[in-house]
Amino acid sequence: MSASEREYVGLLTQVMTTTLDEDYQVVAARRAVSGQSPAHGKVRIALVVTLLVFGAMVGISAVETARNAPVVQSERADLIRQIHLGESRLNRMHAQLTTLQDDVTSLQGSMTAAAGTEKTLTSRVTALAALTGAAPVTGPGIQVTVDDAPGASASQGGGIVLDTDLQTLANALWQSGAEAVAINGQRLTSLTAIRTAGRAITVDFHSLTPPYVVEAIGNPNTLAARLLETPGGQTWQSLHANLGMRFDVVSISTLTLPASNGTRLLHARPVGSR
């Protein structure tokens, strides 16, 4: 392609149809004519040196990496192992935490239930304890004081307060609606015996000395009147009238009767309890 022709060809067409290669070809052809071989001499030496340097770099890098690898790698592996151990420990602890929380919740629940049970039981115990003489009680009532007739002696047989007389009085008080009774501070329970032992009357195995003060809690308006109507009350009125024995009945607005200290059972067990 001559230079004159080139001038008429459009630039784009020229780019499409001719490449740079052709220029190289021209140079190569020119070199072949002048007897020079391609890339000989200096260029060849430069290529060899470049390859050697590249090879050395790859080799050194490989050796370096291989030598450093165990150290870096083992430290890293150790860290990772510790992290794994730590994570699984934390997971176990979280599981424990959940179990513990469940335990605590269920314990709290059963505590609440138990508190309710205890409250119910306590109120029932309190109610029964007042009735049975196991707890001290206070309330309105009467005080009945009885004693031997003045100058009476056991040998003469009359005018002395006998255990049966006190039994009769207590029985009459219960019949009159008394809710709690004590004789000389000894509370009567279903276990309490009023008995003569030797020369003294005993209540709950405590020896009493006259006068005998019998306190009874009950309806303050009716207790005294009803007592006098019972056979026991009438017995005592006649003991007073005929033998001169003391029989005083007074109303008391507030009486306090102690608890009996003997409310333990050795033989009887409950049957048919819930």
Next chain:
Amino acid sequence: MPEPVSSRRRLLTGLTGRPGRGQVIGAVLVALLGFAATVQIRLTHSNDAFAGQGRQDLVVLLDSLSGATERVQQQLNDLQSTKAELQSASHRRSAAIADERERLSTLGILAGTLGAVGPGVTITISDPTQSVTAATILNGIEELRDAGAEAIEIDNSARVVASTAITQSGQTIKVDGKSVSSPYVIDAIGSAHTLSEAVVFPGGLSDEVTSLGGQVAVQEKPTLKITALHTAKPPQYAHSTGP
């Protein structure tokens, strides 16, 4: 000057023809480089989820892990002591409840609201002449109480409790208003031998009934059941002031 070869032809020749020495060396070098790079990458990032994290990152992670562990351990300790406290409180409460139940059954027997079982005696009083009075029965009850009777019933129907009144209307003996009749059968729980001794003791119930023309039979029983119940009315005037 040789004819210039078309560029297409030369490309085709380059792709299909025998590779030159330079090309072979180049190919080997590129393959080597690729291999080395791959080995290097695999050596460095061979492991797991922590790829891309440096040593420093891992140390920080380990630290935060041990911090979290410490906090959870603290929570565990707190919960453990809470649990221990709750457990001991629960044991105390259980013991208190057991005590209350025990007390309730004792009080139930004393109040006559519960049936009772235990050793005891059955006393049968025959009174053909109708000479036995309420006072005789009352005295007998007191004797039994003195001998340690813990639960008493008469004729399997009337429970005798603290507030029981034994009364009489005409010839009929009443226990808290309930009529009982001869032969009077008194069941008492307690030491069977002691109770039986008390009844036959000179001057005791047996002698008294015999002197009135009746008869007393005492039977000791290893197990006796008392089923008559007393209906406990809640007190209206006596208020509990203690435990």
